[in-house]
Amino acid sequence: MADIENPDFSKGCAFVRGQYVPIAQASIPITDLGFLHSDATYDVVTVWDGAFFRLDAHLERFKRSCEHWRLDPGVTDQDITEILSQCVRLSGLRASYVEMICTRGQTPWGSRDPRQAVNQFYAFAVPFVWLANESQRASGLNLKISDVQRIPASSVDPTIKNYHWNDLTMGLLSALDAGADSVVLVNDQGHIVEGPGFNAFCVLDGTVITPDHGMLEGVTRKTVIEIAQSLEMPVHVRAVLAEEFRSANEVFISSSGGGVLPVTRVDGNAIGNGKVGAVTRKFVDAYWALHKDPALNLPIVY
Ligand SMILES: *Cc1c(COP(=O)(O)O)cnc(C)c1O
Numbered sequence: 001m002a003d004i005e006n007p008d009f010s011k012g013c014a015f016v017r018g019q020y021v022p023i024a025q026a027s028i029p030i031t032d033l034g035f036l037h038s039d040a041t042y043d044v045v046t047v048w049d050g051a052f053f054r055l056d057a058h059l060e061r062f063k064r065s066c067e068h069w070r071l072d073p074g075v076t077d078q079d080i081t082e083i084l085s086q087c088v089r090l091s092g093l094r095a096s097y098v099e100m101i102c103t104r105g106q107t108p109w110g111s112r113d114p115r116q117a118v119n120q121f122y123a124f125a126v127p128f129v130w131l132a133n134e135s136q137r138a139s140g141l142n143l144k145i146s147d148v149q150r151i152p153a154s155s156v157d158p159t160i161k162n163y164h165w166n167d168l169t170m171g172l173l174s175a176l177d178a179g180a181d182s183v184v185l186v187n188d189q190g191h192i193v194e195g196p197g198f199n200a201f202c203v204l205d206g207t208v209i210t211p212d213h214g215m216l217e218g219v220t221r222k223t224v225i226e227i228a229q230s231l232e233m234p235v236h237v238r239a240v241l242a243e244e245f246r247s248a249n250e251v252f253i254s255s256s257g258g259g260v261l262p263v264t265r266v267d268g269n270a271i272g273n274g275k276v277g278a279v280t281r282k283f284v285d286a287y288w289a290l291h292k293d294p295a296l297n298l299p300i301v302y
Contacts, residue, residue: 145192
């Protein structure tokens with residue numbers, strides 16, 4: 001039985017106001033502007049086989065995100081590494097989804113000046129989260145191309161991680177209602193940009209194509225581009241028309257939430273022969289093979 005002296009971290013562990021607490025007990029004040037205004041940034045790194053994958057890239061992006069939104073987490077990269085490691089260690093998880101968060105925090109009572117807020121750093125580790133379940137990973141996702149536009153960079157820059165997810169969530173709800181598994185949003189030109197927490201790719205005549213702007217530059221996207229280069233497969237980073245997606249030979253998505261995930265239907269219609277494509281399979285295998293590369297993995301001492 002878990003009690004105060006022996007907290008049960010087995011479902012996950014969070015770092016809140018300097019304390020490690022079981023995930024179910026982790027909370028933030030209701031007046032934190034991170035909650036009231038979605039005024040926060042975050043990053044997600046995964047642990048696979050007891051090691052962080054590309055932690056450096058996630059820490060670097062988190063630091064850039066904080067600077068962009070004028071947030072100060074008040075912790076160094078080394079502090080963050082220690083806190084995240086401790087969350088994973090306490091939970092005992094060998095495969096984990098690990099999130100670091102900086103919120104605006106609270107302003108003095110009555111103040112509307114965000115500069116006076118005391119920014120807060122939070123973190124948590126929970127069991128690994130897959131963006132696609134086992135059967136979707138085996139037979140591919142059915143992705144809907146939404147007519148919901150991703151928020152433009154001139155309003156809330158989607159290249160910097162943020163919790164302004166209503167566009168992604170409304171797109172996802174309409175896709176699920178239509179019987180699809182997930183959604184990809186477009187920009188004001190009707191070009192494909194990204195989905196809720198993932199980047200999108202298509203393969204056309206042996207070339208791998210992914211959008212160049214209007215979306216978060218995923219660490220997994222970068223990994224996919226590097227894999228393509230190592231396989232000497234041409235990669236085009238450019239605007240992608242919705243039509244190109246619909247008529248592609250293969251489509252896949254990328255996210256820390258499962259790496260490279262196959263898409264075999266777009267708007268309900270089969271892509272290629274409707275089976276997971278050979279190029280997609282190569283990327284899935286190469287992605288997981290990189291989890292054995294000591295240069296990209298930081299083992300956790302449990
Ligand atoms: C985090 C995120 C991604 C994927 O980034 P990874 O670093 O590959 O996990 C894509 N789109 C959005 C909106 C995201 O928040």
